[in-house]
Amino acid sequence: MSEEEIALIDTEPSITDEKAVEVLKDYMSSESYIGEKKANTVKVISSGLVWKKNSDDRIHLAWWIRFVDSSFTTDNYPTSVWIDAHSGEMLLFDYYRD
Template sequence: MSEEEIALIDTEPSITDEKAVEILKEYMSNKPSIGEEKANSVKVISSNLVWKEDEEDKIHLAWWIRFMDSSFARDDTYPASVWIDAHSGEMLLFDYSRD
């Protein structure tokens, strides 16, 4: 994506990080392999606005949220991450690897 195209992206998010966490929890609740119990135990470690490129090389302003839930040990050094479009609320990437 060219710099001119990036310059057209609104840098003010349309949704808050709190709303992005709600989207995350809803997504997790609807995944049978995760479920509502783990979704309700989400603890956010950090949330930051970042630029995220998708599979089609399109750039999005996104909330990058690092989190843990009840399936993580307290000393787990590799939390899960999610990138949610800060304008549409679309799930761009969900990185939730458990052993």
């Protein structure tokens, strides 16, 4: 990505990390292999803003959220999700259980 393209990315998020967690829970609820019951047990371990490149090499300002839910037996091995900090789009859902 050129410097000109990087300069066009707004570094202030349009959605809060709390809103990103809502997006996460909605996404989990809509996935049949997870469902609303597990989505309601989400415990956020950490969240922060990062730069995330997607599959077409576009760079996004994203919320990186590390979390566990009732499927996990320990907080030591959380799973992660990256959500676009402007659009709320799910960029990557990395969900692996013990």
